[in-house]
Amino acid sequence: MNSPVTTTFDPALVALSFLFAVIGSLIALTAASRIKAGRTRPGLSSALTIGVALGGIGVWSMHFIGMLALKMDVGSSYSMTETMLSLVVVVVAASLAVSHAAQRPESLPRLLGCGFALGMSVVVMHYLGMFGLKIYGFIAWNLDIVALSMLIAVVAATAALWLALNTSTLTRRVLASLVMGVAVCAMHYTGMAAAEFICTTDSRTAIPQGVGYISAFSLPTLVIVTTVLMILMLSFELFMQNLRTKPATALAPRAR
Template identity: 40%
Template sequence: MLHAHHDVQCLHDPLLLVLSYLVSVLGAFTALQLAIAIPAARTAAQRLRAVLMAGTAMGGGGIWAMHFIAMLACQMGIAVTYDLTLTVLSAFIAIASCALGLGVAGTGRFGWSKLLAAGLFMGLGVAGMHYTGMAAMRMPAEIHYHTGIVAASIGIAIVASIAALWLAFNLRGWAQMLGSALVMGVAVCGMHYTGMYAASFVRNGQDVLQATAGGIGGAHLGAGIFGITTLLLAAALVMATLRRHRRAAAAI
């Protein structure tokens, strides 16, 4: 994928592109598995825990980790580091908006108006996460955005969120969930790359060391985030499966 952006071009590293898609699918699949516990919750505390766990899997694993790995996949030929505070904030926005969307859509009777409201919140949160993550970039260049493409990326985020929430509460069975996770992965990546396409990077003549000072960076950051996120999501999946088996055994 090559974007001819003035004097800074973004060439995507194919391995990190694949990893970003895989982590978004795994995050979506884990979130769908965990979301089953939201309508099944008997107490407010159980529901809150289920919402937070599914929201963290979807927002932190499926969306934020995908986004950050895909950002690192963009090789621009200039030094880039990331502001830690803004990067953490972008992760928090993703998790909070997904938890909010799942909480709204999964509580009480399932209805279209509720689904649309929850999807709107979540989609705006996902878009907010993306552009906060972009703002975290420290580099000797400025970002200019194409307004129309930014609007399209926000639209994609909202539609993808509505679809994700519908699937979360209307699907049962591994094969269906895996299929929908694969589709959600495409939607999440579509939003990210549309958002990236909206950006042009223009060198501003700033000193490289000054521009990138104090940010986090490194050659293996993408693979590292992929590894850690995958382990956490796998652990959450195992826990959810064990809990479901225990509950089923107790019900007999």
Template identity: 35%
Template sequence: MHGTVDGFSYGLVTPLVAYFMACLGGALGLRCTTRALLVAHSWRPGWLALGSAAIGSGIWTMHFIAMIGFTVEGAPIHYDKAITYASLGVAIVMVGVGIFIVGYKGATGTALFTGGTLTGLGIASMHYLGMAGMRFNGNLEYNTLTVATSVAIAMAAATAALWAAGQVRGFLWSVGASLVMGLAVTGMHYTGMVALSVHLHGTGAPATGDSAASLLAPMLIGPLAFLCLAGVVVVFDPLMVMGKPAWTPAEHKPGVPAHPPVPHPSRRAQLRGRRKVAYRESRTPQNR
């Protein structure tokens, strides 16, 4: 028989908090991506890795905060711990591949399309793998067309967010990009939940595994602590906040001339100039 599903057991509290977490992870991750585009190649992998971990942690935290409000009438829900935490690794790795492509190739053309597609697929993979970790006395069924729509939303919004991060136009521009990234994550999540239907078994042994409440503490302590640490890095790095490169062409760098050197005239040019001066002097009235 079909189970009655409620995705908003706590009203708008869980969707709003989930969206905030997605935006927070997106903001930190995209600022790190922007910073990576402004530094030397030796520092770039570190910033891109930090950005990937921030976005992946934000996605994962958003998903399970939203799932706190998900219930199935008459069927207690539990979670398989291994699959649940594997979904965090999938999110970080797949998002990281997309971000590294944009970080090294630039947020334009084929690189942007490839990076945005992989980032969006990482968001979708995390969602559906996390859903696969659910354990209850029944089965999950999905509408294929709605699932495809949710994946397309994730890819399109992730591509737009990475493009905005690559523009390097300052802090407010990156805030807008993080809002788009948060929309990608939450939009994909709730569209995927619309595609879901639950078929309950009439009888059977109760599901085993950890409940949402028992997973809540490590879910918040781990990723949230990391997001706070990444936030500290952003706050204390003015170049990340302002979105400016370490130096501009107008600034003087040690060991580099502030202005291009003026080329020294050749010997022939010097003789030609002397002849012109001598000719002008010979044409003066006193020399006639």
């Protein structure tokens, strides 16, 4: 018999998800400003920094912390295929969109196109991640709210890109990161509002099993391990970038 699933959110984890979105955005937009300033070439290294920071930490980690904040009165699990594919999609898309916009921030068509691509990458990551959530039942979607979540993501992502690439101060970059954080979280929680979970079994606590599935109890471990690995990757990459951009005179021996 079909019955609605009761859902609540943990406010502390919701706040943590917003913090991750802002931190990831700040790192990514700082890297984008360096491309704009010409201090680093828009190569694979800078693009990877942007993609991992914004797509990986700011969007993917934020999404799954948001999913940890979701409490349901049914058993659930996650498909590793959709979960990890959503990470790859958003990292690649964020890398390309932000680094491409940073090369010519004065171009309005480029900014709008990259803002659209960035916003839609957040949308794709979210709904792909939701597709990976497994319960004994289904999700009924409110398509009007789904469309609203897409609009929020695109408009806010474009605004954040414009702020980040047309300002030179740390204060304004932080503001852009807050805007981007709002964009990601607003899209996520609006998208969650579009979902009505329906249970189709009497065994509400049963956990769906399948090849490549992990239980919801294992999700925190996956999120923590993946996020720590991304932070370590970023730390190493930023360290190497600083070495490469250090003035040659600073490395040369002093004359006696």
